[in-house]
Amino acid sequence: MSDNNMVKIKDVVKSFGQHQAVKNVSIDIKQGEFLTLLGPSGCGKTTTLRMIAGFESITSGEIVIDGKSVASQHPYERDVNTVFQSYALFPHMSVEENIAFGLKMKKYSKAKIKEEVERVLNLVQLEGYGKRKPDQLSGGQNQRVAIARALVNNPKVLLLDEPLGALDLKLRKQMQIELKHLQQKLGMTFIYVTHDQEEALTMSDRIAVMNDGHLEQLGTSREIYETPKTKFVADFIGETNLFEGEVVDSSEINAVASVEGNQIPIKPIDGLSPNKDITLTIRPELTWIEGSEPSNGKPSLQGKYVENIYVGSVQKVIVALPSGKNIVINESPMNASDLSPGDEVNVCWDVDKAGVLTS
């Protein structure tokens, strides 16, 4: 392994009849990395994972695991293991037998199997549960068994297909942290599939955002959230306000666009030229409200206060722009609002905090 990449996905295409489920996806995944495939249902993330596992054939392109092209290998010949969304625990076997299954197939000695099963039961904090059947355990415990059953084989890559989807919110958050710690402790490469953007942001070293079969953006959680490259990514990850606009003037150090009928300073990114269409993405938590237009030249939009929605950690202030479009501003719930519907307000932000998208 010369380039430190454990898995290389190269121009992979998967077609089911006329339908292309995965379109020319290329991702290099480093040894020890936690990579998440994130996207809405039907975006091709699970199909991509199943191609790595070997359950689906590749229509064209190549998948390389640890330096070897795996196209011709059966799932049972690949050095990867999967944690299934449904857990897929064998109902007729005890927890121990489930975990031992992979080692039995590799013809390990009885003593070695016993030792390894103990080790992973310990790892997932299920000591003493070995004799139980899966239907005698809770969802969270079965989840741990599924992870243990995969980990015991010491795979080069662990594939996880929405493994926490069936758990309740609190348990899910706890398991997210546990999984992340487990992955760091083992130094194992994890490829994780989810449609939950918060889960992806919490756990991943890098996130591959997929939409409609293609890769929208690949980057760290911070890059994906703070500098989305496409409208889809900006909209899918977190909450944002999107505004269509047109560049009026641009130079190396500043740029101005016409947005909602106002001339607004925007971040001068590469490739801007007058008359170019852009999309401005403004996160609710990076905006604030002022009574009068800011004098320091910060961008702002004028509108009428509509309402205030309290959601616990923040309150969402809704302001209607003259065009009728609403803009959402997150404020601390500590700020008691003395605005009443119809009041004129200015929504402000810092120039470099609003993303400029050209695609």
Added chain:
Amino acid sequence: MRARTKKVLFSWTILVYIFFYVPILILMIYSFNDSKISTSWQGFTFDWYNKLFSNSAIGSAVLNSLTVALFTTLISLIIGTTAAIALYRYDFPGKKYIDLLFYLPIVIPPIIIGVALLTVYARLKVALGIQTIIPGHVVLTTPFVTMLVMSRLQGFDHSLEDAAKDLGANAWNTFWRVTLPLIFPSILSGALLSFTISVDEFVVSFFTTGPGASTLPVMIYSMVRTGVTPEINALSTIMILVTVFVVLLAEKWRGTLNN
């Protein structure tokens, strides 16, 4: 529910059960009747059962029935189970109709299956005997095995076979260690169902058996042509009790294996 409605529904339920079981019950009672004609009660006796057990023709008919049922069960289990796995696993254009063709024998009148087989045997000049009954019975029982195994397969998680392969099991190990243990309860119910269908089957047996080789139902038919004797009542009683016992056993096994 109003009291009157309750009463009406209760009476209706009783009537349905009477309709189902009273004739059979009467038949069973008369098997202990100390009289040659089944019209009036003349006292309790085991005579007819004694007579039955000393009748060697009936003994060989029982043996024939069991032999046919055993082979029918084995063959329909193999065909039915493998077919269910294939129909479950593969999808292709027109599969709906292929599925349907597999279940069609359930609604085809047995008399047609019997006559059709007889025609084929005649054409191929196959000598008739109890062995020629078996193919007809296999046609009748296999769809039930397929249905039972299929519903079991559909009831469990699709990813289980994937999981086995993911953990290093090849196709052979996946089948023996995961698929077969999971569908085993349905194979067992399929076996018991096939066995009872075959033992009780008359029409196909009647058409496809050879001279002198009778199964139990065929034997009973030839006996009643000269009138229903208490001996037949006794024989029928035994058949009913054995069938009920097997069905109860099947239900019990199914229960314990599912848990």
